[in-house]
Amino acid sequence: MNSEQLANGLRLRDIKVIFLDIGGVLLTNGWGRVSRQSAAEEFGVDFSVMDKRHELIFNIYEEGRVSLDVYMDTILFYEPRPFTKEAFRTFMFQQSKLLPNMLDWLIAWKAQQPQLRFFSLNNEPRELHQHRVDHFELRRLYDGFVCSCDLGLRKPDPQIFAVALGVAGVQPHECLYIDDREVMVTAGKMAGLNVWHHQNSEATISFLQSL
Structure with missing residues (x-):
């Protein structure tokens, strides 16, 4: 997906809102497979057992239908463990890292575009989302922030x-919608939004500067 696939003649002056994903664009994915x-x-x-249980509950956890405590009880604490929920929660939150270049550049760029507003459009569980914010x-x-945990809906719905x-x-x-996952970009395009498939910071910065 590239700028040629945007609405014909899109210019920065035509955009009022940028919907920007968080994981994979500004930060690492908060709780991916790695x-x-x-x-x-x-x-x-045992990762295989933990991950099977994760797959059973993560969608509703990401939709805000269950809490982090319930999620942890489901994947791990259904039996005694030699570690605490707090230790696991801390490790989980520590997996979120800032990706290089994007956040500070976007903050500075936005300051030069007073007509623009930024909203997230992301799938994240409530506690993890709040920590990252x-x-x-x-x-x-x-x-x-337009987040799955507050809506009971997940992209690409x-x-x-x-x-x-x-x-x-x-x-x-x-609008302009930016996401790192092509399936989500396609869903946004089908909803009528102008879209950009984020693959690296250099390409996305160059694209935004070109508008």
């Missing part, structure tokens, strides 16, 4: 794009 494998190794548990001070960039447009008070053609 992180879960690291957790299994760190705490000495607070720890990395994401309110420096975002004017609001078409309804989450409709809700995001309503929250921001804009029409699809007035």
Whole structure:
């Protein structure tokens, strides 16, 4: 997906809102497979068993339907463990890292574009999302957050794009949606949004500068 696949003649002056994913764009994915494998190794548990249980519950956890405590009870603490929930929670949160270049550049760039508002459009569980927003001070960039945990909806459900447009008070053609996963970008395009497939910071910065 590249700039040639955006709406014809898109210019920065036409955009009122940028919907920007968090994981894979600004930060690492908060609790992806690599992180879960690291957790299994760190705490000495069977990854295959833990991951099967993760797959059973993670969707509803990401939709805000169960808490982190319930998630941990489901994947690990259904039996006694030689470590605490707090230790596991701390390790889980520590898996979130800042990706290079994007956040500080976007904050500076946004300051030069007073007409633009930024909203997240992301799938994340509530406790992890709140940690990431607070720890990395994401309110420096975002004017609001459209997150699966607050809506009971997950991308690529078409309804989450409709809700995001309503929250921001804009029409699809007035938006730019940036995501690192092509399936999500395609879903955004099908919802009528202008889209950009983020693959690395250099390409995305160059694209935004070209508008």
